[in-house]
Amino acid sequence: MKIFVTGIGVVSAIGQDAEQNLRSLQSLTTGLSRSANFNLMLGEVRLSNEQLIEKLDLPNEDYSRTTLLAILAAKEAWSNNKINKSVRTGLISATSVGGLDRTEKYYFESQTSKTARTYSLMTHDNGRTTERVAAELGISGYIGTISTACSSGANAIMQGARLLEGNKLDRVVVGASEPLATFDVKGFSSLNIFDNEICKPFDDKRSGLNLGEGAAYLVLENEHSISVTGNKPLCMLSGWNNATDAFHQTASSPDGKGAYLAMINALAKAGITAGNINYVNAHGTGTSNNDLSESMALRNVFGDAMPSFSSTKGFTGHTLAAAGAIEAVYCVQSILSQAPLPNLNFSTPMKETNMTPETSFRSAKIDYVLSNSFGFGGNCTCLIFGKAW
Amino acid sequence: MYINAASTISHQPTFRNAGFSSNLRKLDPSSGLITPDYGDFIPAMERRRMSHVQKMAIACSLDCLQQAGIQQPDAIIVGTSMGCSINTKNFLDKILAATNGPLSPTSFIVSTHNTIAGQIALSLKNHGYNMTHTQNSLSFEQSLIDGILTIENGAQNVLVGGADEEEDTIYNMRARLKNEEIHLTCGASFFILSKNQDSITSARLVDVASFGLIDNTTGTIKNFLDTNNTLAEEIDLVLFAVSDQENKNDLKSIFQPWQMFDYQEITGTYYTNSSFAMHYAVDILSNKGHSIFGDKVKNILVCNNLIPGNLGLMLLKN
Known part of the structure; x- marks a missing residue:
């Protein structure tokens, strides 16, 4: 069965729409900068909640930032799509913190103030943020939320594909949203894995990750749906798989077993071999553990014939649950631009694997792109996008 | 299944x-x-x-x-x-x-x-x-x-x-x-x-559906039953959760009072309590003759309308 990608939308530290994001990737311009709030290198979206509400022309309610970022990106992906009874349409969104950005604000304020707004306590659940996005697009029916930490976004996309393949839906908006919550900033800080400067994925001298925020959505359709909507395919979603590392709650296994399984199973699902892949958008967080484990898994999949690869986290930071969705949009753009995407800040290959990522934006034949996303709990997901022939 | x-x-x-x-x-x-x-x-x-x-x-x-x-x-x-x-x-x-x-x-x-x-x-x-x-x-x-x-x-x-x-x-x-x-x-x-029926099989899960932000609960339930070639009167037991009387009235327009049982009386309230309701249904179906609902319970519908507008449906048979 063919699954067509017909719409994309993204907001991140390097742009407020797909076009702006692509221009930053082409011009090697990072979105990371030192945050005044946390004194850390962060990939912040340069719009306050108030500015987002105004930009989106939303009624003045309490919104989680997760919802606001999601609506901005989902509306761009949804574009001129309309609800049509003959096209069963759903929404699957992913988030890790959900409405926790509001909950924590209430929780911290309530320690000193008796007038802290308790409304926040009702926006905490992840599903609520997704429902608000669905309402904005006019979607009812299958509305789902996935939460698997840093692989969440990729899993929401995979879940959409599974529902199309299982003939439960004809068209589905899939993606993820994650704001920079104090909870996550403090949490990753407690793990001592921040790079105090801009991260250096796959570099021998890499010293950690930077956090970022953002949201991205794609519209997936089956053949029946595009015959009704008339939407033009941007590319195909060709393969997907989720596997578990089952090694440790937060660390990846030395040989990246979960990552390896996800990649080879996704290739099998797409009906292609490793040699068909022209570009790999790696998870590549910049931590010592991830990049080594992922490199070992890539070596085991591709052997000596490693295709172009990079991590785009030097542009956006690690946007946690949103990363898989933002990077999926970048993979679509890589196919449309016929160019692998660059990796910032690379100078020295890792001793253990001697692999050199792509460092410039240049033309190349791109038929298939593979995207990796890994999360806490050893959750490993691989997506494969193919050119629309 | x-x-x-x-x-x-x-x-x-x-x-x-x-x-x-x-x-x-x-x-x-x-x-x-x-x-x-x-x-x-x-x-x-x-x-x-x-x-x-x-x-x-x-x-x-x-x-x-x-x-x-x-x-x-x-x-x-x-x-x-x-x-x-x-x-x-x-x-x-x-x-x-x-x-x-x-x-x-x-x-x-x-x-x-x-x-x-x-x-x-x-x-x-x-x-x-x-x-x-x-x-x-x-x-x-x-x-x-x-x-x-x-x-x-x-x-x-x-x-x-x-x-x-x-x-x-x-x-x-x-x-x-x-x-x-x-x-x-x-x-x-x-x-x-x-995938396969086993000697230990306790029930058959015929169908499951999830609907969010819907405004027509009764129509959605009727469609679900139609899709599964099942009439409302063939359901021996409807295990339901609702949050207000209006939602309960919706169910009453399809099912008779003797078919209906509010599972929250047993489970209490948490968002995944429909999983407990499904186990309750499975236990009833696998203990023929001992159920408080009589000995002829063959078809059970778990109807989760805990949040208005959100509807989960699970159809089980023995």
Whole structure:
């Protein structure tokens, strides 16, 4: 069965729409900068909640930032799509913190103030943020939320594909949203894995990750749906798989077993071999553990014939649950631009694997792109996008 | 699709108590969670670091695998609305206490919703598909749909469950459901969903559906029954949850009062309580002749309308 990608939308530290994001990737311009709030290198979206509400022309309610970022990106992906009874349409969104950005604000304020707004306590659940996005697009029916930490976004996309393949839906908006919550900033800080400067994925001298925020959505359709909507395919979603590392709650296994399984199973699902892949958008967080484990898994999949690869986290930071969705949009753009995407800040290959990522934006034949996303709990997901022939 | 094992930890005597449906009473307002000796399932070192929801989920999972006589499921799928909310609250407290000092990451790394499914995989060393659905009151139904898709894609046995722990300082469920009277509880219910019927099969799962933001509950239920070639009067028992009288009236326009039973009288309220309702249904179907609903119960519909506009439907047969 063919699954067509017909719409994309993204907001991140390097742009407020797909076009702006692509221009930053082409011009090697990072979105990371030192945050005044946390004194850390962060990939912040340069719009306050108030500015987002105004930009989106939303009624003045309490919104989680997760919802606001999601609506901005989902509306761009949804574009001129309309609800049509003959096209069963759903929404699957992913988030890790959900409405926790509001909950924590209430929780911290309530320690000193008796007038802290308790409304926040009702926006905490992840599903609520997704429902608000669905309402904005006019979607009812299958509305789902996935939460698997840093692989969440990729899993929401995979879940959409599974529902199309299982003939439960004809068209589905899939993606993820994650704001920079104090909870996550403090949490990753407690793990001592921040790079105090801009991260250096796959570099021998890499010293950690930077956090970022953002949201991205794609519209997936089956053949029946595009015959009704008339939407033009941007590319195909060709393969997907989720596997578990089952090694440790937060660390990846030395040989990246979960990552390896996800990649080879996704290739099998797409009906292609490793040699068909022209570009790999790696998870590549910049931590010592991830990049080594992922490199070992890539070596085991591709052997000596490693295709172009990079991590785009030097542009956006690690946007946690949103990363898989933002990077999926970048993979679509890589196919449309016929160019692998660059990796910032690379100078020295890792001793253990001697692999050199792509460092410039240049033309190349791109038929298939593979995207990796890994999360806490050893959750490993691989997506494969193919050119629309 | 067959249910070849079921296990529930709840405020009721459900755990390792097959046939519980024949003598379950209405939930006592002062009831607490009835827990097994977790030492039988989880090594002490790991147990100390686990919150309620993780312990309940692991014990139910291992119980299910034992009942079905399988070592490894092909996939692990968990529905949880609030995830590890106690660990989340604990880390918020640590942030408040630490101001600028160092923070221990312990509760942070086990705060993500998928800690539950991830820990099950880690304890089994399972490398298969691992998913976490978190769509408030429909988290469990969506996990079941995912389980069915996984079996349609070739899996033999899938471990599917619903689990939520009680934590009301970071989420106000009473306010969200606009009902101050509800009895908040918690629990975990896990199942082995299988492609093949087995001698241990307790029920057949005919169909599951999840609907969000709908305005026509009755039409949606009628369509679901039509799709499954089942008439409303053929349903022997409708296990339902609603949050107000208006929603209950919708159900009454399709079903007769003697067909209907409010499962929240048994389960109490948590967002994945429909998983407990499904176990209740499975137990009734597999204990013919002993059910308080009579000895002719063959078709059960679990109708979860806990949040207005959100509707989960599960059709089970013996």
